[in-house]
Amino acid sequence: MTGPVAGDRPDERLADRSAAPDAATPAAGSPAAIRAALSAVDAALAQRFDSDPDADIDRLLRARTDAVDAQVRAAWQACIDEAAPLALFAVGGYGRGELFPQSDIDLLVLADSQAQTAQAEQLGCFFASLWDAGLPVGHAVRSAEQCTEAAADLSVLTAMLEARPLAAGAVAQMALQAAISPSQVWPAREFFIAKREELRLRHARYGDTADNLEPNLKEGPGGMRDVQTLHWMALRIIGTSDLESLVSIGQLGPDELTTLERERRTLSRLRFGLHLVARKREERLRFDYQKLLAERLGHVDNADNLAVEQMMQGFYRSAALVLRIGERLLQRFEEQIEGEAVPVSLDGVFEAFELRRDYIAARDAEWPRDASEVFALFAAWAAHDEIRGLHSQTARALAEALARVPSFVQAEPALRERFIKILRGPHPVHALERMARLGVLGRWIPAFSKVSGRMQFDLFHVYTVDQHTLAVLRNLARFASGVADERFSIAHEVWPRLRKPELLLLAGLFHDIAKGRGGDHSELGGDDARVFCSTMGLSESDTALVEWLVRQHLLMSVTAQKQDIADPDVIHRFATKVADREHLDHLYLLTCADIAGTSPKLWNAWKDRLLADLYTATRLALRRGLEHPVAGAERAAETREAAQAMLAAFGARDDEIAALFARMPEIAFQRGRPDQIAWQAASLRGIALGDTRVRARPVSAHGGAHAGALEVFVHSPDRDGLFAAIVATLDRLGLAIQQARVLDGPQGAIFDTFEVVPTDPRQPPSAEDVERRLEATLAGPLERIKPARRAQPRHLRHFRIVPQIVFASFNKDEAASARTTLSLVCTDRPGLLADVAQTLRKQRLRVYDARIATFGERAEDVFQITDGRDRALDETQQQALRDALLACLEGDSR
Template sequence: MTGPGAVVPAAGARAATGPGDATADAAWSAAARTSLAETAATLASRFDASAAAVLEAGSEPATDAGIDRLLTARAAAVDAQVRDAWLRCIPADAGLALFAVGGYGRAELFPQSDVDLLVLVPEAADTASDADGAASASPAHAEALARFFALLWDAGLPVGHAVRTPRQCTEAAADITVLTAMLEARPLLADASAVATLQAAASPDLVWPAHEFFVAKREELRARHARYGDTADNLEPNLKEGPGGLRDVQTLRWMALRIIGTGDFESLVALGQLGADELATMQRQRRALSTLRFGLHLVAGKREERLRFDHQKTLAARLGHVDNADNLAVEQMMQGFYRSAALVLRLGERLLQRFEEQLEGEAQPQPLGPRFELRRGYLAARPHDAAVGELPWPADADEVLALFAAWAKHGDPAGMTGPAIAGLHSQTARALAESLPTIPSFDTAAPALRERFMQLLRGPQPVATLTRMARLGVLGRWIPAFSNVSGRMQFDLFHVYTVDQHTLAVLKNLASFASGQADERFNLAHEVWPRLRKPELLLLAGLFHDIAKGRGGDHSELGAVDAREFCTAMGLSAGDTALVEWLVREHLLMSVTAQKQDIADPEVIHRFATRVADRERLDHLYLLTCADIAGTSPKLWNAWKDRLLADLYTATRLALRRGLENPLAATERSAETRAAAHAMLAAFGVSDEGIEALFARMPEIGFQRGRPDQVAWQAASLREVALGDTRVRARPVAAHAGAIEVFVHTPDRAGLFAAIVATLDRCGLAIQQARVLDGPHGMIFDSFEVIPTDPRSPPAPEEIERRLAQALAGPLDSVKPARRTQPRHLRHFRISPQVGFDVVDAGAAGARTMLSLVCTDRPGLLADVADVLRSQALSVHDARIATFGERAEDVFQITTTTDGRNQPLDATRQEALRDALLACLEGDNR
């Protein structure tokens, strides 16, 4: 056991005061509380002054080395009070010893950290176990200890304590968490004999031998990473427990203590386990993370380890970050965190390997050609002169790219096409890190290096290679713009990954398309991929599509310039360069078109096809769009988006095949849909006369905008339904798990749309698209594409039908939107509502007003908006619902009724609607 602090004789400076006087104890606790509060205020002021000074010096606030002095100063202040309380309560001849354990044992005490204590009781004492299995002191000392702990609690210290004999310490250490805390025991009031006794009780000879400890802690680390690796923790990371957080640094220290006998990272340098450069990096990142954690405790005012949205802006300001034209202050702070965490993870992987080799010894290397070999499953560069024990790899850029080529050629993590390469050997990884400054950027590199890079993209596992290069810092050297977005986050709920993480996720999705294995999440991707002439061009587009984030201006335009410069330098042909440049510039085109426009409208398809111009661009853009949306957030991609993009792709491919000079007319589209739907109904035994009678009850525009299977399904729903009756149908969307299509046929009346929307909302369904068509005889044909808000418990189609039919059978005014509490995280992402109006031509239906609404999304938003439209006596004819994180962008086609006819809204009605919507939405911003 090691740690700051000398062995202190248990006798102390003075004897205990006896049983104690309640008044005197209360006075002592009050004085101690005041003293600790004054110390805390002083340390907080020092923290703020240090952050300001570091910022003024021109470096990042989170790199302040003074954080260590703050942590030890707080531990020293607590030490003084703990020792004084002990001496007030515990007789000098009690034979008890007091230790600080856990983080307090490291003398690393944050403002809201627990104060963990261990009282070591002599084995000869008459002890008994309490309910937690810890020993109680002998009856003679139990009262004194109770008084001691009470004093500390009354002084405001969050004390956790255990009272154990040496034997009970050994027994308790069977729990590896208990042993870990004991490893860092620091004597507060204990003589040398007590220290030796505690060390012996936790000896590897008695409990957790070094190898078993290492394996258990490694698995614990991996499980913790998996537990904290979801997207919520990425947006609101846990500074202590999350991947690359302070717990990772502590875990490496615990392993060193058990395996090597020292938890001092400086000592590991002398022992050859850590390089001086690696030590400097580890200490720098530990201090950066500690600064964030110290500041988080200050702004939260409680023990908070997760960097929640509630505290991010406040902490960034406290650290001295200031908004600028390109980056918000909070984004600057979070980029520093993500970069620190990435470096801790990178160094942790190396140390884990070295500890493993320390325990198990070096294995016989397995040669992989003249330049590389496998050591215990890790890829290593072969030493130039193993006899002198030098770092095995005086790497230059050519050697570095050759390393990644060998990695891709000789194996994969699964061991399916070669040896199961677990990763890069720690010594080679260190040498690679030291070699990074020798790697030129692509624009200054020799032609041979550029060609070698392109060979990596055209060779096996290109996405895995790019991912490895990114995580080891090589890609950021080769493409400096990628380094600028490494660790960069955007302060919103739409982008749940940093830009570099998102880019790698997009590339991973593209790799899945190339696997040849169908993925039910993507309807057409695996069919489209084999059509690509040069897949590496799509990979380059994925690599560059967001590379200009954070520079100000349109990142698509700026990224397209970067992509053109890169492709030109790489020697790509003019045509290939133009394709990559176009894809980067237009990478949002397909997503925006599908989600914000009516892709059932032939004119929309024609405009989109004109922008795309040829099938090669369409194939690439479709795949890039799928990969981009799915790589933005695991929760963002859904069956509705898959179907929407697949429908847009199919319709555009048909338009390009017909020729842009021959756009599909509405009448031709209607005839094709009618014929196809007729054939489907006939196949189910419906007579020609019956089919035509059903079609006569349907709106003509439905044949222009609907799919044949949709028209046939709706027509079949009308069989045996009397004119004027209501029919509600719901069905799962085939091959798209979770998506549901809802059809409502009912007499038109005021408030109908609002009642349907409110009912679907109460069913736990989120509307993605709505089409409201007026049919013959005053009937409406409403179609809704919906997805469950909770995919774990989606409502059955029969339940949806029942609840909608019940709602429509009663007074519509009684169907009101559900009241819900706004989720916590949305409070930090408020968007000022924007309401816009335009007039659109709906063909035979006449002119309509297009209402555009941009605002903060929240549960029940659409239901509330529909309720406002009902209160304004407006009819809804079409709706497009698009949500991007916390941002809702909805479009409605609406009319008002004048002289029995639907008319667009005049200026007075528009202003009244704007006021009503703002009054509804501004209530969300209170």
């Protein structure tokens, strides 16, 4: 039989067999004795782990394995007759001798069918003793034939490959090995192909990157499972699970073995500590444990890096090295199975290289003789971008030669020119990615090596700095492809206007290179960029452009998300800083690539349209000339004329259009887009002045519609609590407000416009649903509309931002009364905006504009508000609002 033994729990008679004759001293093998012994061992091992940062982690794992071995054997002897035809093996990680504090204890009992039936009661006693002792035991009872059948499942075979005898003679050991031998199941070639595909799918399941905010130490890319997979492949293909023996047969270099073993021990130490901190079987470095584990491992905060960031950087670097060496060894296993392929020479300027099984390789056995040959490799690779990758022998030679790659400061002019040619050649971003992954870029630009694996302990930056930088470069490569991407509505149109695209690549490479040094990373990075560009021989104008882009890479994002880009003064100030079309083109593309490369969830339709609108408005301002800034009246006239033409094109008469425009607030023509004004005006058709109308439409920027994002227009008689009720309803619909513009129209009507995106893109509400729900809300009493109560997500609990509330008063122009700007920075949470709106309502304040920005766990919202009489808030009102907001933010434990 397989799986759990019949009669999982022994009866009282069997339990008495393991009871101690002396109540004060539990009998060996009894649950009490096992529990006491292992508790003492675990406490001692934890103390050794904490007290000695240099303790050999392998010795700790071996000590725990030995302790468990002793107790499992004791329970076996207490329950199983010595003459019973049963054999006991440790399998899986336990069989490998890697038993972490909370690891499962996997056991295999080998017995023929007759013995399984005869010994069922005794086996039940054995397993029950271990369970009663609190051990996380998994077990199977199989005959040799059943082992062969079960091994058809690759994971079962993998566990049995590392079977280690606990109570098994030589005959049983040979029987088990014969039952799962390649001649019986999973020959070497099929095993390798299946395990390689399993590894690929596992990497994809965990995001295909080791750089997640909460990485999985065991299953994630570059984690412990990758190292174990190499052991299993070696065992099946070569016949040894000892990687050291691969050195003698040329499958693994001594330096590769040293690196792999060092990083395995680093990962093991992290996992051991994680089990101690979590006190349960936990393989993922969750936020709940990161700070505690960093402290337990002895990391200390410093001026530039938090202790947790230091720990995580160590993990990311270890994972990257495991991936790098694992990729080489997989190639060598493939060659071991398939045999050497016939090399195919590359022609022309790349004749120093050839293809071996579609991997690029150096033909010279002494390659590389100097750094120029290293750069020649990446140029050849980029020119033949379709190949599978770098041949393992050449990859090893490259790793051994890294120390001979100089920094750009020390390099000869000819080598610098080679690097610039790579940037100007085919697939430059792919070349930079490969240089980064293989360690060359960090040697060439030492500042890049310092941000390799560097994470920031927040929810905004999903990737490490180096991985984020490469993501930005990949986005730029998409823009360069010439293929329109609906996520970036005009990027493919802007890219062809770049004079020297390599300058934008350099700006992307350097924009975050100074993270973690203290000070303003934009300014420090600008200094780095200037030194690099001037040293590389770029002209002063090109150097100045790259430097400016690095220093100002946040300018466009901040302007678009925190200021009213419909305000001509905002556009004029931004255009003055940009100064010309060339700077605008580069900054727009860099900003799009930067935001989209920060987190897969950060880029959305609203940001796309916002940046496209800012780009377009600034381009027009530059064309007009900065000495001729557009006035509000001129802007309104242009918008009115364009919107009228749109309505006329759909058959509206001039008198009808004039009547519709008369019902709209004049400031709307200054702040709105022509298409928006036309849409809102058309929405007013057929309703009386006191009626309510809600319209919603998909957001589109320059013709590109984005699923889920909506623009919502609300026209309704004004009354207290209206804004709060709308916000609460949108929140309940699962829509996050990105921007709100609240305008007062003629005869007490409101003209509110909301830009919203779904919180769950998989289930976005339709425009019809939004219209129906909002109209139903506004048809009834607003007092009953309350914010939804939802639990705070787990990860947000680990990030607390002290609320910052700032007031500023201004009188924009004669068309607007004096208002107060409320700036709020705090920890984000579900329903935050709805609660803030409710607080403003209770204070009897009016909202005229809201700009909502969320950066991971950080919410940065700006509101324009007045009191109930349309006046700016005085000091007493500001203090009352401050107190109410703090009570709302700090008193809510959700």
